[in-house]
Amino acid sequence: MSVFDPEEQNKQPDSKIVAGFERLSQVFRTLLWDQAKAQQLSPIQVQLLIFIRYHGADKNNVSYLAREFGVTKPTISDAVKVLEEKKLVRRVADQADSRRYSLLLSPAGKKVVASSENFTVPFSDWLAQRGQKEKEALWQSLSGLIAALNENGTISIQRHCFNCTHYRKKGGAHFCSLLDAPLHSNDLRIDCPEHRE
Template identity: 45%
Template sequence: MTSPFDLNHQNNEIDSKIVVALERLSEAFRVLLWNESKLNALSPIQIQILIFLLFQPVEKCRVSYLAKEFNMSKPTISDSIKSLLEKGLIHKKSDPADSRSYIVSLTDSGRLTAIKSSDFTRSVENPVSSLDLQQKEIMLDGLLKIIHGLNLAGIITVQRMCFTCTHYRISDEGHYCKLLQTPLAYKELRMNCQEHEAVEIV
């Protein structure tokens, strides 16, 4: 199989160019996240956990869910949780629904750190904002389909996007949400929906 990193192949195949472009973007996110983590004397995954706790509902703030969200083992997430507890950035309390589990939440200090760190993607947002609406819609559509394909392949395990939701359907008129009972424009497609109900992958 020819690698997309083979320049002789890459320069003549648009698929390879797109794959390499996505790899470059992933590298940019790694650099930005690493820089943010160094500023706060935290690891990249600890920064990601704080941001997740800031914006996600309490029922998702458990070690088991965090492990799925970030495609990591429970022990790895537990180590990060322990470190964040020691730094006074999070609380944990028993889960009333499961005595063997616990719920994690931010302290005041953790909330301030999470709010500040959640802006680490600004350097990526700026060039995105310079695109016109049609370019953004085409890009969003393509990226959602790629992410959906990776989810179906089991590479990305947790998704709360329209394409993986039982409420979503595609019709002659386009995208449609059965829960909201309304058509969806491209810009209304969600990457992260609180009402998401996952379709079972057979």
């Protein structure tokens, strides 16, 4: 029994859905690869630039990036070395501990992000055509799947409400004690800046 077997997919909706996720991951890889080629960078280098652009100093270091992208520290160090040589990122020493540093984008690095991060547009365009209810249902399923994969260790790092210290259940509903507000399914986050494990 294989989810890649078309006959199995015809018999089992679950197989068809898993095969669909796999197909989507291929599409993301291809779109990212095209952007990376255009920038004369590797896909992981583009991903690092985008991540650094939108996250704080506490996350923009080799150890965190290795966990975020599920690769080894030497892989991240090699990619960062190239980005430094191309003057797309620079190191900023930690004021409390000079052995530690975080990475910051240079103006050239920000330009690369601006012209490469739109590789997701085919997905955004499709979503723009969907109704609110369809999006909410999709988000509910997706966030549940991401949380479950994080819980069973398949995804190593996730800044999701369900594994955040501020998350509560209040009267059977989702609640954020930091925001002191209920969280509707639509409000659940997967990359919250205030997330605390």
